[in-house]
Amino acid sequence: MSGDRRVHTSVPDTETAIDRNLPEFPAAKPIDEDNYFRLHKPPPYLSQISRDVADFINYHHLQKRKIVLVTSGGTTVPLENNTVRFIDNFSAGTRGATSAEYFLENGYAVVFLHREFSLLPYSRHYSHTTNCFLDYMTESEDGKVEVNAEFQKEMIVVLRKYRHAQNNNLLLLVPFTTVHQYLFTLKLIAQELSVIGSDALFYLAAAVSDFFLPSSRVPEHKIQSQESGGKLVVDLEPVPKFLSRLVDSWAPISMIVSFKLETDSSILIKKAKGALERYSHQLVIGNLLQSRKYEVVFVTKDSERWVRLSQEQVDAGIDIESLIIPEVIKLHKSSIEEKKKMGL
Numbered sequence: 331m332s333g334d335r336r337v338h339t340s341v342p343d344t345e346t347a348i349d350r351n352l353p354e355f356p357a358a359k360p361i362d363e364d365n366y367f368r369l370h371k372p373p374p375y376l377s378q379i380s381r382d383v384a385d386f387i388n389y390h391h392l393q394k395r396k397i398v399l400v401t402s403g404g405t406t407v408p409l410e411n412n413t414v415r416f417i418d419n420f421s422a423g424t425r426g427a428t429s430a431e432y433f434l435e436n437g438y439a440v441v442f443l444h445r446e447f448s449l450l451p452y453s454r455h456y457s458h459t460t461n462c463f464l465d466y467m468t469e470s471e472d473g474k475v476e477v478n479a480e481f482q483k484e485m486i487v488v489l490r491k492y493r494h495a496q497n498n499n500l501l502l503l504v505p506f507t508t509v510h511q512y513l514f515t516l517k518l519i520a521q522e523l524s525v526i527g528s529d530a531l532f533y534l535a536a537a538v539s540d541f542f543l544p545s546s547r548v549p550e551h552k553i554q555s556q557e558s559g560g561k562l563v564v565d566l567e568p569v570p571k572f573l574s575r576l577v578d579s580w581a582p583i584s585m586i587v588s589f590k591l592e593t594d595s596s597i598l599i600k601k602a603k604g605a606l607e608r609y610s611h612q613l614v615i616g617n618l619l620q621s622r623k624y625e626v627v628f629v630t631k632d633s634e635r636w637v638r639l640s641q642e643q644v645d646a647g648i649d650i651e652s653l654i655i656p657e658v659i660k661l662h663k664s665s666i667e668e669k670k671k672m673g674l
């Protein structure tokens with residue numbers, strides 16, 4: 331891509347985000363997915379993302395490489411159009427960024443739809459907080475910046491993988507900030523990926539808002555606390571169940587994996603099965619906020635299987651994604667074979 335064509339999503343698009351002519355957003359109804367996209371304006375940068383994604387897909391499809399869309403990080407729900415306050419969904423982006431690395435190491439090309447400024451593949455190892463990159467550096471005698479000798483071995487491994495992904499155009503970074511941007515961009519990428527059918531895999535690790543504030547109700551400027559008698563009452567609508575659209579029309583032939591996040595272990599599997607029944611996709615990976623880094627449960631329509639790190643693996647710093655991704659790839663392979671047998 332010529333020049334820096336990155337889009338930035340964390341700046342509120344004050345021009346298009348609010349439209350007072352929009353009718354009051356109706357309560358959630360089955361046709362809401364279509365209404366949502368009809369009643370809300372797409373992000374202004376979408377056509378640029380569409381071109382980048384189309385080029386990326388064509389490039390890898392010609393080389394018969396499988397492509398996975400990994401979503402990562404949390405979506406925001408702005409409470410003002412000139413956003414000062416917003417509701418955020420918890421996610422550091424570790425699941426998505428780490429999973430993307432393992433997909434790349436297994437030969438996939440990755441479209442990484444991520445919350446802007448959340449963790450990214452490879453750079454996540456040396457972020458500005460965990461493992462601050464400055465702690466890995468020293469000043470040589472002639473005043474040059476160098477990497478500490480003790481870290482050379484581990485860093486060269488990450489650097490080589492990072493450069494390989496860059497030099498072979500294997501990783502496309504696509505940002506979002508709001509749930510609005512996420513939904514429009516997910517729909518766009520899904521429809522573009524549908525051209526490669528069963529070779530496309532969807533791995534939805536992003537923490538997506540269940541509720542949002544319709545544009546017709548978003549105040550233009552910062553909410554003044556004294557105006558509302560010091561209280562802030564927020565009246566949100568349910569986000570359209572986009573997963574059903576993804577499964578039944580945006581990418582009907584692709585394998586779709588969603589994550590179910592709970593904090594109460596007694597309802598996790600039931601909720602994961604509920605999502606499968608509701609959306610009829612292939613796999614839900616359930617995880618608890620408290621233990622998400624060392625155990626997950628694979629829930630399909632006829633099985634549930636825990637995948638866990640042993641204590642030794644935890645102590646050795648093994649990523650649970652090193653166990654998750656090979657399992658997902660195995661299921662993707664069978665899904666491709668199945669679809670090919672059906673002539674899809």
Ligand SMILES: CC(C)(COP(=O)(O)O)[C@@H](O)C(=O)NCCC(=O)N[C@@H](CSSC[C@H](N)C(=O)O)C(=O)O
Pocket residue numbers: 403420421422423424425426534535536537538539540570571572573574588589590591592617619622
């Ligand atoms: C967010 C985490 C826990 C990773 O954490 P970090 O490593 O810190 O990034 C991820 O593993 C996960 O569960 N992601 C999915 C979380 C989520 O929002 N799941 C939705 C399903 S996808 S959103 C779908 C929408 N609500 C609908 O029902 O259509 C849910 O549980 O309901």
